[in-house]
Amino acid sequence: MRKPVIAGNWKLYKTKNEALALIEELAPLVKGVDNVEIVVAPVFTVLPSLIGAVSGTGINLAGQDVFWEDEGAFTGEISPRMLMDAGASYVIIGHSERRQYFGETDATVNKKVKSALKGALVPIMCIGETLESREAGETFKVLEGQLRGGLEGLTATQFAPVIIAYEPVWAIGTGKTASDEQAQEAHAFIRGVLADLYGKQVADKTRVLYGGSVKPENIKGLMGCADIDGALVGGASLKGASFASIVRYGE
Ligand code: 13P
Numbered sequence: 115m116r117k118p119v120i121a122g123n124w125k126l127y128k129t130k131n132e133a134l135a136l137i138e139e140l141a142p143l144v145k146g147v148d149n150v151e152i153v154v155a156p157v158f159t160v161l162p163s164l165i166g167a168v169s170g171t172g173i174n175l176a177g178q179d180v181f182w183e184d185e186g187a188f189t190g191e192i193s194p195r196m197l198m199d200a201g202a203s204y205v206i207i208g209h210s211e212r213r214q215y216f217g218e219t220d221a222t223v224n225k226k227v228k229s230a231l232k233g234a235l236v237p238i239m240c241i242g243e244t245l246e247s248r249e250a251g252e253t254f255k256v257l258e259g260q261l262r263g264g265l266e267g268l269t270a271t272q273f274a275p276v277i278i279a280y281e282p283v284w285a286i287g288t289g290k291t292a293s294d295e296q297a298q299e300a301h302a303f304i305r306g307v308l309a310d311l312y313g314k315q316v317a318d319k320t321r322v323l324y325g326g327s328v329k330p331e332n333i334k335g336l337m338g339c340a341d342i343d344g345a346l347v348g349g350a351s352l353k354g355a356s357f358a359s360i361v362r363y364g365e
Contacts, residue, residue: 119321119344120361121153122351133160134167139354141171144361152361153204158192161200176204182229194233204236210283220263238277239264245284254303261307270312278322279346285326294335297324301341330359337363
């Protein structure tokens with residue numbers, strides 16, 4: 115009932131030619147996959163040059179961030195309308211690296227989610243606890259705060275298209291994945307908070323992705339968990355073969 119989403123976050127990697135080569139490698143490997151939504155998020159500058167390459171492949175494009183105004187004197191920013199114009203239909207919002215290095219807060223995440231929805235982009239809103247919070251027993255408190263803060267003011271209807279990505283900060287780029295049990299526990303908690311906010315029916319339809327050292331070797335176990343509906347993949351999305359085998363986890 116929830117179509118899985120496998121999204122690749124390319125972060126600050128791949129120039130135009132490298133990105134094109136990766137799509138050309140990936141496209142034949144995921145050909146015919148129609149039971150999974152496939153998304154890749156390159157840097158902004160290469161988006162337009164990938165439109166032709168992804169056309170007809172089932173691969174969708176995402177931005178890695180977005181600003182909340184349509185236009186204006188906001189040097190360095192990009193608006194939902196401009197992202198759509200560049201070929202994106204999804205956008206990652208509130209990634210922990212943006213929270214950690216670029217001052218992203220739940221309040222800015224909230225503005226960005228609202229502006230993405232207004233622009234008809236599908237937001238992939240990221241949340242996740244640091245190792246410090248986990249060790250202090252504050253995982254659920256952190257996740258609930260990020261959810262309520264990031265989604266503040268959205269009605270159930272407005273929220274409906276939003277995808278949530280649970281990315282424990284301690285599992286990102288460290289090779290240290292959350293165990294299936296740890297991930298499932300967090301995902302079930304997240305769905306519970308969404309049910310409290312928007313009702314069980316909406317929560318049951320929301321895709322909640324796991325991110326943090328997802329690889330071909332661990333995707334099957336993660337996807338076997340009741341509340342895990344896909345993955346947000348960093349490092350392993352930078353190679354066509356490994357990303358394709360994550361996309362094809364069910365085969
Ligand atoms: P890694 O898969 O490299 O751990 O990165 C996860 C991530 O941050 C995806 O957004």
